[in-house]
Structures are given as structure tokens and as C-alpha cells.
Amino acid sequence: MTLRSLCGSAKTEMFSRVMTLGVCLLAMSWGLTSRSWANGETDPTKVDADFAFQGEYLGDVTIEDAKIPVGVQIIAKGDGKFHLVGYPLGLPGDGWDTTRRHEVDATREGDTVTFRGDELAATLFGGMLKVVNSQGDTIGELKKVSRTSPTLNAQPPEGAVVLFDDKGTNKFPGGKVSPEGWLMQGATSEPTFEDFSMHLEFMLSYAPKKSGQGRSNSGLYLQGRHEVQILDSFGLEGKDNECGGIYTVASPAVNMCYPPLQWQTYDVDFTAARFDEAGKKTSDAVVNVRHNGVLIHKNVKVPKATTAAPNREGPTPGPIFLQDHGNQVRFRNIWVVPKAAK
Numbered sequence: 001m002t003l004r005s006l007c008g009s010a011k012t013e014m015f016s017r018v019m020t021l022g023v024c025l026l027a028m029s030w031g032l033t034s035r036s037w038a039n040g041e042t043d044p045t046k047v048d049a050d051f052a053f054q055g056e057y058l059g060d061v062t063i064e065d066a067k068i069p070v071g072v073q074i075i076a077k078g079d080g081k082f083h084l085v086g087y088p089l090g091l092p093g094d095g096w097d098t099t100r101r102h103e104v105d106a107t108r109e110g111d112t113v114t115f116r117g118d119e120l121a122a123t124l125f126g127g128m129l130k131v132v133n134s135q136g137d138t139i140g141e142l143k144k145v146s147r148t149s150p151t152l153n154a155q156p157p158e159g160a161v162v163l164f165d166d167k168g169t170n171k172f173p174g175g176k177v178s179p180e181g182w183l184m185q186g187a188t189s190e191p192t193f194e195d196f197s198m199h200l201e202f203m204l205s206y207a208p209k210k211s212g213q214g215r216s217n218s219g220l221y222l223q224g225r226h227e228v229q230i231l232d233s234f235g236l237e238g239k240d241n242e243c244g245g246i247y248t249v250a251s252p253a254v255n256m257c258y259p260p261l262q263w264q265t266y267d268v269d270f271t272a273a274r275f276d277e278a279g280k281k282t283s284d285a286v287v288n289v290r291h292n293g294v295l296i297h298k299n300v301k302v303p304k305a306t307t308a309a310p311n312r313e314g315p316t317p318g319p320i321f322l323q324d325h326g327n328q329v330r331f332r333n334i335w336v337v338p339k340a341a342k
Helices: 002-007 009-019
Strands: 024-025 055-063 068-077 081-088 100-107 120-125 128-134 138-145 161-164 197-205 216-224 226-232 263-271 282-285 285-291 294-302 329-339
Touching: 055 128, 068 138, 100 216, 197 216, 226 263, 226 285
Parallel strands: 024 120
Antiparallel strands: 055 068, 055 138, 068 081, 081 100, 120 128, 128 138, 161 329, 197 263, 197 329, 216 226, 263 285, 285 294
């Protein structure tokens, strides 16, 4: 169901005004810092004031007596700058119809950042986004939400190979561990695998002044050959080089990236490429991926080793490789369930 079929064209146009409307973001009383993070911040006690306003918001907006669910993602861009993305019917993976996005930028002026429309305005304060019409009547309130992956903290089943946990297991030789006890980017597992399913949890760092591939960039390389991209692409469209993308091969069905400093999950089912006795490939690798519990890749064939893979395609098993792209990313609760080769 689209927003137009739900509300009619007039209401659809009115909703568009909601998403190009005014948002007033009051800065925290101690003001904005000028701190610039070269590689990303992983300590929530060291972030700037903008961080408190970044995140996801969800609620209803009443248009001509019809309540329309609305999801909003607000992205901090540094120095009081924000980017707002609005989604009809709910947040990505949770109601959004996937066909319509509404985007608007804002810059802080003094202690506020304001978006204004001809007929509507909205104010963000205390975790609430309040929408009002030209008469000053409140027509909607969107509350800040913090979604949690349904597979977060999933426990390894019998037969799983635990690669990293909070009990001291670390099968990434030479892999660095943060003071908090989390695995850092740039690690290769000692065990190697052919066909498998796996679970991994990761946390993106906060780097508001960075953009694109410079924003918490890493990657999960299956067998050290095929990359599922890790990137702070919160609020972006969802391309093959963004979070959840199979690099240069396939974009995710939906961008399920959560905001930085929030734990996320990948659950992967992987079937390795097959080779005959002469070393000729007979079938491509096949990948299924769930990002924060939502299926973003279903039976995707990966025809080659992806860009920057440490290993070439071949018939031998390969490791789990967590790329160091120069940005800070943290990992925990990593386990693999090997499958009997077919």
C-alpha cells in the first residue's frame, strides 16, 4: 500500500509539506564542541552536543482527520548541521513503503536549528518532534526511538565455532582489543571455513564531519573473499558500497543501518564457490544476509572476490576478515556454524 492509496493525492501533498517543514533543534545547554574526530569516536561520553539529537523518530501526523505513521531519521553532520530524512508509513524495515523519501537540511543558528514550511513547522526538543500547522495546532508528535536487532546477543548453538566473545575467547591472532573489551577493525580469524552460517555484532563510530566512505568504514569479508560492507550509512539510500551492500555486486533490499554507537547485527548464510578437479569454477558463491534481523540479501550470487579482498577466489576454505579501512569500528559476539559441504 502506498501513501497515495492510503490518504489520497491531497493528503500525500500535505505529507510532503510535513517533510519539508520546520524543525527546531535546541542545542544542549553546554553548547556545541568543535571537536573533530579523525577516525571516529567510540566513547559516548566524548561526543558533541549534536549527538543527542541524531537518531530515529516515530509517530503519527494527522492530516484531514487521517493519522499517517511517519518515521524520521536525523543525521548529525557536524558544527550544528543536520540532515533530516522522512519516511511515509514508518521507518526502514518497520513500515516504510520503500518508494518515497523526503529530505531536508538545516544549519544551527545560535542555540537552534530551524526548518520551516509555508503551512507547517516542527520542533525537536527533549526527544520529541512536535509538528504544528499554520494555526499553531499540534498535528503530530514523533518520539525518539532506539531500535534493537532481534538477534542482538544471540547465543552460539551447539557445534558453533566461537571466534570472539566477552568470556575471553579470541580466535583472531594479532587482533587488537579495545579497553572496553571489544575487537577492533583489522583482524583475521585463525579458523577457516567453507560453507557456514555466522553471527556478528558491530558498532559504528561517530564521525559527524566525515561523509561517504570516510564514515566508519570497514567490511566483513567471508572467506577473506566476499565483502559485506560495514559503513555509517545511517539515513542514506542503501547502495552496494554502503552498509549491508555486497561490494560492487548487490545493494541491500533496504538500508537497515542504525545510528553510530548503537550495536547492530549481521546474520549470514554462506555457500562457497565450487571448483572442479582442474580448478575451474563451476558455481558462484551464494550469500544470504540479515541486517538487524531484516533480510537484505536472498540467495545472491557473488561472481568474484570483491574489491580489496585479501584472498583470491579458490577452492580452499578461508577466514573471517574484518577490514581496517582507517576508521574505528568495534565488534563482539562473533560465531560461526560450519556446514557440511554438498
